[in-house]
Structure formats: structure tokens, C-alpha cells
Amino acid sequence: MNKLLSLLFILSSILLEAQDTPKTQNIILVTFDGYRWQEVFKGAEKKLINNKKLVKDIPALKKTYWAEDGVTRREKLTPFLWNTIAKQGSIIGERKRASKMKVTNRYRFSYPGYNEIFSGYGDPKVNSNDFPDNPNLTIFDLLSSDEKFKNKLVAVATWDAFTKIINTNRNSVPVYVNIKDTAGKCTSGNLTFEGWNEKCPPSNGFILTDSLTYRFAKEYISKNHPRFAFIGFDETDHFGHEGQYDSYLHSANQLDGYMQDLWNFIQNDSQYKDNTTLILTCDHGRGKTGTQMWRHHGGLVLPADKIWLAAIGSGIKTEGSLKQGKFYQKQIAATIAKLFGKKFYEGEKLGKPIDEILK
Numbered sequence: 613m614n615k616l617l618s619l620l621f622i623l624s625s626i627l628l629e630a631q632d633t634p635k636t637q638n639i640i641l642v643t644f645d646g647y648r649w650q651e652v653f654k655g656a657e658k659k660l661i662n663n664k665k666l667v668k669d670i671p672a673l674k675k676t677y678w679a680e681d682g683v684t685r686r687e688k689l690t691p692f693l694w695n696t697i698a699k700q701g702s703i704i705g706e707r708k709r710a711s712k713m714k715v716t717n718r719y720r721f722s723y724p725g726y727n728e729i730f731s732g733y734g735d736p737k738v739n740s741n742d743f744p745d746n747p748n749l750t751i752f753d754l755l756s757s758d759e760k761f762k763n764k765l766v767a768v769a770t771w772d773a774f775t776k777i778i779n780t781n782r783n784s785v786p787v788y789v790n791i792k793d794t795a796g797k798c799t800s801g802n803l804t805f806e807g808w809n810e811k812c813p814p815s816n817g818f819i820l821t822d823s824l825t826y827r828f829a830k831e832y833i834s835k836n837h838p839r840f841a842f843i844g845f846d847e848t849d850h851f852g853h854e855g856q857y858d859s860y861l862h863s864a865n866q867l868d869g870y871m872q873d874l875w876n877f878i879q880n881d882s883q884y885k886d887n888t889t890l891i892l893t894c895d896h897g898r899g900k901t902g903t904q905m906w907r908h909h910g911g912l913v914l915p916a917d918k919i920w921l922a923a924i925g926s927g928i929k930t931e932g933s934l935k936q937g938k939f940y941q942k943q944i945a946a947t948i949a950k951l952f953g954k955k956f957y958e959g960e961k962l963g964k965p966i967d968e969i970l971k
């Protein structure tokens with residue numbers, strides 16, 4: 613009898629799993645490294661934008677990004693986020709509305725954060741940005757072991773640690789970093805895209821790498837149509853550490869523009885239109901508002917555990933900025949798996965899907 617019961621249990625769980633229909637066919641996950649929830653929901657910050665030490669040309673910057681009204685201000689800084697995602701998708705992390713999202717790792721810097729995003733676990737052992745190959749199984753391992761995702765995964769990033777965080781040695785997922793633009797050729801590793809017909813945007817003091825990352829990613833995505841792509845940007849964190857609030861805001865605005873461009877491409881591409889999900893988030897927050905601590909993050913910078921997430925497209929509800937809820941970075945991997953109709957790895961410490969934003 614016991615055997616019969618357990619057989620029935622196994623059969624029913626197989627059936628249940630088979631019934632988990634995919635909510636989407638393709639997902640593009642994008643991270644803005646160290647981009648604060650404060651700017652996401654409130655736009656440029658008054659104390660910082662008026663600080664001569666942080667901003668070279670205050671009147672010019674205010675003309676571009678300032679408005680007394682917080683809603684207008686955030687729309688000026690990241691118009692795609694507020695005019696498109698907020699109206700057609702869902703955004704998490706607006707503290708004013710009691711919508712909270714945090715990292716659960718205690719370190720509040722990049723490798724531990726990206727590990728938490730991909731593996732669904734804020735692993736205390738992952739404690740350095742120089743950590744070797746990630747020992748934790750991630751969403752990349754889960755998908756790469758499924759025939760339906762064969763040759764349909766990719767990561768493109770500004771920061772070269774992603775080869776280790778994703779552990780391409782273990783799962784062979786292609787990870788493109790250190791992207792270079794040489795005489796109209798865009799290269800990373802052994803992959804080259806030739807004949808770019810437009811020049812990179814003028815540098816204006818930017819380190820420019822995020823623009824190359826975006827161009828490379830878009831070119832790869834439009835040629836190969838991966839089912840799961842990760843794009844990791846880095847300039848927001850870089851300019852935060854440098855204490856250049858003007859460049860930090862310009863970077864955020866530029867990334868928002870890339871997302872608008874990517875979404876336009878998705879919705880005009882026959883293979884991606886109406887069956888693709890775009891998810892934006894960050895690896896960690898930064899220090900307290902209105903102080904020098906906005907530049908920093910890490911184990912001792914407690915407010916840097918606060919993060920945000922935005923999603924639009926197939927399988928995502930039209931909730932706008934959520935009115936309440938407590939969410940965690942470790943839930944992102946399981947959410948991606950569920951969108952694909954798959955179950956993420958089992959484990960007591962692993963995050964559960966964010967059902968509140970799923971159709």
C-alpha cells in the first residue's frame with residue numbers, strides 16, 4: 613500500500629510538473645550595477661544634484677533631469693521605465709508604497725549579489741569579487757541541461773567576472789566580456805561583428821564600455837535569437853564610486869534608452885514579438901540618501917541591501933509600481949524558471965517565485 617501511495621504521488625507530481633505551462637518563450641534579464649532605488653522611484657536627488665563637488669555643470673544637469681515634482685523628475689531620468697514598463701508591466705521596490713525588495717546576502721557588493729540573482733541563494737561562502745568559479749547551480753545550469761535551450765543561452769557583460777559567476781567552465785554557456793570596438797569591428801573573445809554602420813556615441817567623459825556591451829548584446833540577440841539572455845551593465849556603479857553624480861545620472865538615462873531600443877526591437881521582431889519578457893534589476897543598492905555614503909556599498913553599508921526590479925512582457929501582470937509586499941533578490945532565479953514553465957532547484961534556502969507579478 614505504501615509503495616502504491618508513493619507511486620501515485622510520483623505520478624501525480626510528474627503530471628503536475630507537466631501541467632506547468634510556460635508563460636513566456638524568451639527572457640532577457642538586464643542588470644544596472646549598483647543603481648539605487650532612490651533614483652529609480654524619485655529621480656535625481658536634490659542634495660546631490662546641487663552639490664558642486666559631485667556635478668560639473670549644475671544648471672545644465674538640472675535642466676535635463678530636475679523637476680520639483682517627483683513623478684515628473686523620475687520620468688525625465690528614466691522615461692522608458694515610467695512611461696512604458698510602469699504602464700504595461702510591474703515595478704517592485706517603491707518604499708513610499710510599502711513595496712520592498714532586498715538582497716539576503718550580507719555583503720552588499722557585486723559577485724555575492726549576482727550569485728544570489730542567478731542561484732536563488734545568498735550564499736555566505738561567496739564573499740569576494742575575486743571569487744573563483746561559482747560553486748552554486750544557477751538558472752544557467754538549469755536551462756543548459758534542457759534540450760529545448762540548447763545553444764539558446766548567452767550572457768554579455770561589461771564586467772569580466774561574469775565568466776566565473778555564471779561558471780561557463782561547468783555549463784558552457786557563452787559569456788562575452790571585454791568587448792572592444794576596433795575600426796568598425798566589435799569583438800569579444802573569438803566573436804566579431806563587422807561593419808557597424810554607426811559610430812559609438814561621443815564619449816563625454818564616459819568610459820564607454822556599456823555602450824559597447826549593449827551594441828554587442830543587441831547584435832548577438834538579433835542574429836542568434838537566444839531564449840534566455842543576460843546583459844550586465846556597469847557604469848552606474850563606476851560613477852557612483854567616483855562620486856560623479858552627473859555621469860551617474862547620464863549613465864542611468866543612457867541605459868534606460870537602451871532598454872527602450874531593445875523593447876522596440878523585441879516588439880518588431882517576428883520571433884520575439886508578444887512572447888518575450890524583459891526583466892531589469894540590480895546587484896545591490898548604495899549608502900544613505902543625501903550623504904557621501906551614496907557613493908558606497910558593502911557589508912558595513914546597511915542601506916545598500918535595498919534593491920528594485922522591473923518587468924514587462926509575456927507572463928507579467930500590469931500592476932504598475934506595486935503597492936505593497938516584501939521581496940528578495942533570491943527570488944529572481946525561481947521567477948525566471950517559473951516563467952519558462954520550469955521548476956527551479958529544490959532547497960530550503962532557495963527563494964520562491966515572485967507570483968505577485970506573474971500572470
Ligand SMILES: [Zn+2]
Pocket residue numbers: 646721849850853909
Ligand atoms: Zn561597486
